[in-house]
Amino acid sequence: MKTYRRHYYNVFSSFYDRFVSLHSADKEGRLRKLLSNASPLEKGDVALDLCTGTGAMLHYLCNKVGPKGMVIGSDFSHGMLKEGLKKTRSLENVLLVESDAAYLPFKSHIFDAVTCAYAFYELQGDAQDKMLKEVIRVLKPGHPFLVMEHDLPESMLIRILLYIRLLSMGLRRAIDILKYEKDILERYFVKVEKISLPKGRSKILVCWTDLAYSKQARTNK
Ligand SMILES: C[S@@+](CC[C@H](N)C(=O)[O-])C[C@H]1O[C@@H](n2cnc3c(N)ncnc32)[C@H](O)[C@@H]1O
Numbered sequence: 764m765k766t767y768r769r770h771y772y773n774v775f776s777s778f779y780d781r782f783v784s785l786h787s788a789d790k791e792g793r794l795r796k797l798l799s800n801a802s803p804l805e806k807g808d809v810a811l812d813l814c815t816g817t818g819a820m821l822h823y824l825c826n827k828v829g830p831k832g833m834v835i836g837s838d839f840s841h842g843m844l845k846e847g848l849k850k851t852r853s854l855e856n857v858l859l860v861e862s863d864a865a866y867l868p869f870k871s872h873i874f875d876a877v878t879c880a881y882a883f884y885e886l887q888g889d890a891q892d893k894m895l896k897e898v899i900r901v902l903k904p905g906h907p908f909l910v911m912e913h914d915l916p917e918s919m920l921i922r923i924l925l926y927i928r929l930l931s932m933g934l935r936r937a938i939d940i941l942k943y944e945k946d947i948l949e950r951y952f953v954k955v956e957k958i959s960l961p962k963g964r965s966k967i968l969v970c971w972t973d974l975a976y977s978k979q980a981r982t983n984k
Pocket of ligand 1 (some may be wrong): 819882895
C-alpha cells in the first residue's frame with residue numbers, strides 16, 4: 764500500500780506545482796507564507812516541514828529562521844523531493860530528507876516548530892496517529908505543530924474541485940478528516956487553535972503540546 768502511495772506521489776510530482784496553482788489559484792504560494800507567519804519561529808531556530816512535497820514552504824521558513832537557523836523538509840516521495848531540490852538549490856540552510864512521516868529519523872526534542880501543509884488528510888491507515896506521536900517526540904516541549912489544510916470553501920465551484928481531488932484519497936474518509944481534524948489533533952495536543960483564512964479555502968491549526976512550558980519558554984527568551 765505504501766509503495767503504491769509513493770508511486771502515486773512520484774508520478775504526481777512532475778505536474779504537482781502546476782496542479783496546485785490551478786486548483787488553489789495561489790500562484791505565489793501566499794497561503795503557505797501565512798502558515799510560516801503563524802509560527803513563532805525566530806532567527807537561529809530549527810524547523811521541520813513534514814510531507815514537504817516540492818518544498819513550497821521551505822523558503823518562507825528559511826526567511827524566518829535566517830542564515831543561522833536550519834530548515835529540514837522531509838517527504839517519502841523521491842520524485843517530490845527531486846522537484847524540491849531544484850527549488851531550494853540556492854538556499855544554504857535547507858536539508859531535504861527522504862523519510863516516512865510515521866518514522867522520523869531525528870533525535871527527540873530538537874525542533875522549534877514543525878509544519879505540515881496539505882498532507883494531514885492524505886496520510887493513510889495508522890500513519891496519521893504515528894506521525895502525531897513522532898511530531899510530539901521531535902518537538903521541543905512547549906513548541907508548536909502548525910497544520911495547514913483545505914477547509915470547505917464558500918465557492919461551490921472550488922468545493923467541487925476539492926471533492927474531485929479528494930476522490931483520489933477516498934472521499935468519505937477525506938471529508939471526515941476535513942470536518943473532524945481539530946478533534947483528532949486535540950487527542951494529542953493540549954490546545955489547538957484554528958485560524959480560518961479568507962474565502963474558507965484553507966485553515967491553519969496551531970497545536971500546542973504544553974502550554975505552561977510554552978509561556979515560560981517565550982518569556983525567558
Ligand atoms: C498534497 S502533497 C503536499 C505537499 C506540500 N506540503 C505542499 O504544501 O505543497 C502531500 C505530500 O505528502 C507526502 N506524504 C504522504 N504520505 C506520507 C508519509 N506517510 N510520509 C511522508 N510523506 C508523505 C507526499 O509524498 C506528498 O509530497
